[in-house]
Amino acid sequence: MCPPLVTFDPILLTMKLLANFLCVCLALALAHADHHEDHSDLPDRCHGLEMDAAAVNEDGVPYFFKGHFLFKGFDGKAEMSNETFPELDDDHHVGHVDAAFRMHYEDSPTDHDRMFFFLDNKVFSYHEHKLEDGYPKDISEVFPGIPDHLEASVQCPKPECEEDSVIFFKGHDIYHYHVKSKAVDKKEFKTMPNCTSAFRYMGHYYCFHGHMFSKFDQKTGEIQGKYPKEASEFFAKCPKYGDDSDNVERERCSRVHLDAITSDDDGDFYAFRGNYFLHKYAGNHTLTADTIEHAFKEVHNDVDAVFSYHNHLYMIKGEQVFAYKVSDPHTLMEGFPKPIKEELGLDGPIDAAFVCEDHHIAHLIKGQHIYDVELDATPRVATNERPLSLFKKVEGAMCGPKGVNVIVGNHFYHFDSIMLFVAAKSLPDQHTVSIEMFECDH
Structure with missing residues (x-):
């Protein structure tokens, strides 16, 4: 209980005011601690x-x-x-x-x-x-x-x-x-x-x-x-799963949407979700799964967007870009990470990014707009802003020889070209990511 303030001695009054102040601070701290404790009891x-x-x-x-x-x-x-x-x-x-x-x-x-x-x-x-x-x-x-x-x-x-x-x-x-x-x-x-x-x-x-x-x-x-x-x-997107969890089975069949996806110069593709990623080899269609922390330790987890260019993976997270040389192991390039604004001429966050074969333009999707970045230019600047009317939110996009696959939730939509994707007024056929991209059987 805080001490009463009734006194006529200035020194005693000052001491009691200080005691009351400390008492109030202690009460607030305890209340904050109780609130924090209650918050930690939320189910996981x-x-x-x-x-x-x-x-x-x-x-x-x-x-x-x-x-x-x-x-x-x-x-x-x-x-x-x-x-x-x-x-x-x-x-x-x-x-x-x-x-x-x-x-x-x-x-x-x-x-x-x-x-x-x-x-x-x-x-x-x-x-x-x-x-x-x-x-x-x-x-x-x-x-x-x-x-x-x-x-x-x-x-x-x-x-x-x-x-x-x-x-x-x-x-x-x-x-x-x-x-x-x-x-x-x-x-x-x-x-x-x-x-x-x-x-x-x-x-x-x-x-x-x-x-x-x-x-x-x-x-x-x-x-x-x-x-x-x-x-x-x-x-659920969890930071860690049980030791007996089959990482490949879980990641290829998960109902949780992907965070990002890309295909590299060899035709391999990488799909990122939470703390994990899938790697599909073009030659034999083998799927492997690993933690982002292990293969791309500077990124740690939760990739926003990724694209491949000149045998490098550009991984976007928050307001930063990480550039890795595609190798075993993947190597972060000197000078990275860099701010997105400095490297690509656009403020983050970025929802999706992709580069089409034989081109040097990175297409960046932010909200319901798409931008072009000339990768051979110095400095790089985001230009040619266009609206995307079909989707409220794009999770990822990947360009290949047959066109562009745009991932929304657990589905993807195929467009024969970037121009058709941007100009489209109606949705093409819907495809399931887990079944048609990763050959999950359920």
């Missing part, structure tokens, strides 16, 4: 968490729920779920979301593009992150025939299901709810584990059980492939 998805629910929002960003916390995307930190969906917790004081999914069926205009959350016997409907009037409602009112206290749910559009449906899970009981007719088909997936959450992503269906997951057939419940697998290895 890289430590084997069992998620309560999973869904994809209207922008395609995965949401994972654990207790009263929410993880956005594959590398977002834990935050309070009531910061994004306040009514979930503030009005009902619930500990966690039982199940969640996004309704994306245009034939159901009143429910299209809604996110549904299930808590005990209630369902919440959100449109553009706002709770709709009249909600929460009883589950039986909105989804007749579906029980309370669900464990998981996932949308299933046609033709993946015979009709636009929602699959609900409770124990081994599976309920296919047909959106248009509101009919319910009850099934039992005997070969499936009990799902604590379920997730449709990139056209595939995943059952999360504990900190593991299995891919399943949405009609039969049959587990497809070698499962279960560790969820954090394929649905």
Whole structure:
């Protein structure tokens, strides 16, 4: 307790004022320490968490729920779920979301593009992150025939299901709810584990059980492939994985988007994600995986963009450029790293970069604009700024003899030339990075 200030002695008054000041400082320091301690108690998805629910929002960003916390995307930190969906917790004081999914069926205009959350016997409907009037409602009112206290749910559009449906899970009981007719088909997936959450992503269906997951057939419940697998290895960007983790299998099949990609003068390509990178050899198509720290120790991790030019890899991170001679081991060139502004004539951060064969122009993508940098010029200057109307965010891009592959999320789009990419007004066919670039089988 701080000392009282009642005194008429100037010296004593000064001493007591000083004591009170120190007391207040100590209290603030302790409060800060308590706050810091609470912050350190946030759950870490890289430590084997069992998620309560999973869904994809209207922008395609995965949401994972654990207790009263929410993880956005594959590398977002834990935050309070009531910061994004306040009514979930503030009005009902619930500990966690039982199940969640996004309704994306245009034939159901009143429910299209809604996110549904299930808590005990209630369902919440959100449109553009706002709770709709009249909600929460009883589950039986909105989804007749579906029980309370669900464990998981996932949308299933046609033709993946015979009709636009929602699959609900409770124990081994599976309920296919047909959106248009509101009919319910009850099934039992005997070969499936009990799902604590379920997730449709990139056209595939995943059952999360504990900190593991299995891919399943949405009609039969049959587990497809070698499962279960560790969820954090394929649905989270972690600084380190278990000692028994198969780095090549994880990195080629991860659902986490790449940070950067390039192809060198020999036709080898390098793909970077978090602390790791994949190297694919052109001659024999062999894939290897290693840590960025080991092969490019000055960069450490988290590459923003990369391009290849004259047998060098230019790796962009933050406001710096690192130039490595392609060799074994890779060697950082003298004088690097350098500021992006000094080396390429543009302020960072940069989202993607690429150089096409037989050319000496680096194409830099920053936000929704692309710039050209003449690499043979001194000094180098970013010129020819053009807007990119097709994509809000580009993760990476790579140019080859057949054109440009542009990576957005977990997919890539092929354009026959840089000119067609910049001028395009509609999306070409969508391709899956893990399957079509890295030949992942699941």
